[in-house]
Amino acid sequence: MACEQVFIRQLRERGFRLTPQREMILSVLHDIDGLATADEIYGRVHSISSSVDISTVYRTLDLLQGLDLVSCVDAGDDQRRYELLGVHGPHLHLVCQGCGQVIAADLEMAQAFAERLNVEYGFQAALDHLSIPGLCPACADAGDR
Amino acid sequence: MACEQVFIRQLRERGFRLTPQREMILSVLHDIDGLATADEIYGRVHSISSSVDISTVYRTLDLLQGLDLVSCVDAGDDQRRYELLGVHGPHLHLVCQGCGQVIAADLEMAQAFAERLNVEYGFQAALDHLSIPGLCPACADAGDR
DNA sequence: CTGATTACTGCGTCTGTTTGCAATAGCAAT
DNA sequence: ATTGCTATTGCAAACAGACGCAGTAATCAG
Numbered sequence: 001m002a003c004e005q006v007f008i009r010q011l012r013e014r015g016f017r018l019t020p021q022r023e024m025i026l027s028v029l030h031d032i033d034g035l036a037t038a039d040e041i042y043g044r045v046h047s048i049s050s051s052v053d054i055s056t057v058y059r060t061l062d063l064l065q066g067l068d069l070v071s072c073v074d075a076g077d078d079q080r081r082y083e084l085l086g087v088h089g090p091h092l093h094l095v096c097q098g099c100g101q102v103i104a105a106d107l108e109m110a111q112a113f114a115e116r117l118n119v120e121y122g123f124q125a126a127l128d129h130l131s132i133p134g135l136c137p138a139c140a141d142a143g144d145r
Numbered sequence: 146m147a148c149e150q151v152f153i154r155q156l157r158e159r160g161f162r163l164t165p166q167r168e169m170i171l172s173v174l175h176d177i178d179g180l181a182t183a184d185e186i187y188g189r190v191h192s193i194s195s196s197v198d199i200s201t202v203y204r205t206l207d208l209l210q211g212l213d214l215v216s217c218v219d220a221g222d223d224q225r226r227y228e229l230l231g232v233h234g235p236h237l238h239l240v241c242q243g244c245g246q247v248i249a250a251d252l253e254m255a256q257a258f259a260e261r262l263n264v265e266y267g268f269q270a271a272l273d274h275l276s277i278p279g280l281c282p283a284c285a286d287a288g289d290r
Numbered sequence: 291c292t293g294a295t296t297a298c299t300g301c302g303t304c305t306g307t308t309t310g311c312a313a314t315a316g317c318a319a320t
Numbered sequence: 321a322t323t324g325c326t327a328t329t330g331c332a333a334a335c336a337g338a339c340g341c342a343g344t345a346a347t348c349a350g
Contacts, residue, residue, distance in 0.1 A: 017316045017327055038306080053330045058307065074219075078306075078338075094268045105266055113258035121250055122282035123239045132275065137267035162297055162346050183336080198300045203337060223308075223336075 003030060003069070003086045010067045021045075021052050025060045026084075035073060035081035035102060065129065073102055074131045090128035098139025148175060148214070148231045155212045166190075166197050170205045171229075180218060180226035180247060210274070218247055219276045235273035243284025 007026055011018055028044045029036070042057045061082050064070035073081045073093045077100070092110060094103040107128055114125045152171055156163055173189045174181070187202045206227050209215035218226045218238045226247070237255060239248040252273055259270045 015327085019316070019328065021329075051330080054306095055308075055331085056329060059328085080306085094262065094266060094270070096268075097271070103266060103268060105262065105268075109261055109265065110258060113255060116254055117239065117250065117277070117279075120254065121239060121248060122285070123241075123248060123250075123277075123279050124285045125239070125277050125279040126242070127277070127279075130277065132262070132268075132270050132272070134262075134268050134270040140267070140269045160297085164298065164346070166299075196300080199336095200301085200338080201299060204298085225336085 003084065007064075007067070007069060010069070014067075016063070020049070021056050022060050022063075024048055024052065025057060026064070029064075029070065029082070029084040030086070033084065033086075035083050037079060037081050041082065068128075071129050075100060075102070076131075076133055092127065093131040094136070095131050095133050096136035096139055097133050098135050098142070101136050103136065148229065152209075152212075152214060155214065159212075161208070165194070166201050167205050167208075169193055169197065170202060171209075174209075174215065174227070174229040175231070178229065178231075180228050182224060182226050186227065213273075216274050220245060220247070221276075221278055237272065238276040239281070240276050240278050241281035241284055242278050243280050243287065246281050248281065 004023075004026065007022075008018055011022075024045050025041065028041055028048075031044070032041070038054070038057055038061060041061070042052075042054045045052050045057060061070060061072070065072060068090070069085055070082050071085055071090060071093075073083065073095060075081065075095050076097065079100075081102075088104070089107075091107050092105040094105050095101075096103070110127045110130075114127050117123045117125050149168075149171065152167075153163055156167075169190050170186065173186055173193075176189070177186070183199070183202055183206060186206070187197075187199045190197050190202060206215060206217070209227075210217060213235070214230055215227050216230055216235060216238075218228065218240060220226065220240050221242065224245075233249070234252075236252050237250040239250050240246075241248070255272045255275075259272050262268045262270050
């Protein structure tokens with residue numbers, strides 16, 4: 001699979017090692033193809049090989065984030081979820097605080113905003129891997145009453 | 146103090162109670178006048194009255210956030226900090242991932258962005274209480290090499 | 291002032307996540 | 321294939337933060 005190749009190449013280039021655990025975790029992420037909590041990922045990996053530790057899952061997810069292959073959505077309410085950035089590149093996460101729904105928004109949407117922060121404050125915002133809290137259309141409607 | 150009055154009024158209006166613990170926590174936040182972790186706040190409160198529990202600190206901070214009297218900066222790397230929104234109203238937090246520094250930015254900066262999210266996705270972004278990760282000028286420079 | 295109501299607290303416990311450490315196992319060079 | 325270097329792992333323990341519960345105390349009506 002394409003993403004596997006990317007992964008392996010990225011690892012090698014930066015002096016990391018390819019381990020079965022990492023392969024499994026990547027494969028599971030690929031299967032899920034959507035958002036999943038660390039625990040869900042751990043569950044799946046564990047069912048393939050029962051000797052993989054949850055802390056390895058966390059460490060691998062961190063690593064994958066560092067390589068920009070995975071992004072993390074912080075729903076605020078204690079349920080971080082992870083997502084493989086395969087086909088669809090980086091994007092914004094609009095997290096609804098009403099229903100928990102996560103909407104994927106085009107990163108380009110925030111370009112002007114990032115630009116402004118840079119001009120005014122010299123700050124280089126990393127807007128990918130960013131979760132924006134708020135209300136989805138449905139919950140905003142419901143909340144108006 | 147003005148903010149104390151605001152606090153008490155807000156509490157009463159919504160049917161909450163004024164307790165010594167809440168007064169102490171508010172007073173500590175006022176003393177600090179800047180960012181502090183829950184643990185730091187707990188430490189100070191504890192030194193005044195040793196029978197205050199850390200979970201009360203967390204609960205009170207949550208409450209204060211609900212009343213928009215406190216905002217929370219999530220530096221990403223496990224060190225949430227809290228801040229009294231007294232004089233300066235709500236604002237954006239630009240969190241540097243290099244040095245951990247937190248820059249306060251004008252909320253107005255993000256208005257256009259919020260507007261766009263609303264138009265395109267019908268999403269009502271809550272951009273106050275939002276921490277934006279990135280690099281401050283100094284760290285961005287250092288990182289270029 | 292007194293008593294009733296019920297929000298709030300402290301405690302213990304639990305979940306999700308990170309970290310230190312010794313043992314293991316990739317990888318490159320031989 | 322063997323070796324050495326060291327990144328990576330599993331484990332256990334530490335950690336922040338949330339939660340359920342039973343007792344306490346702030347508030348308000350009388």
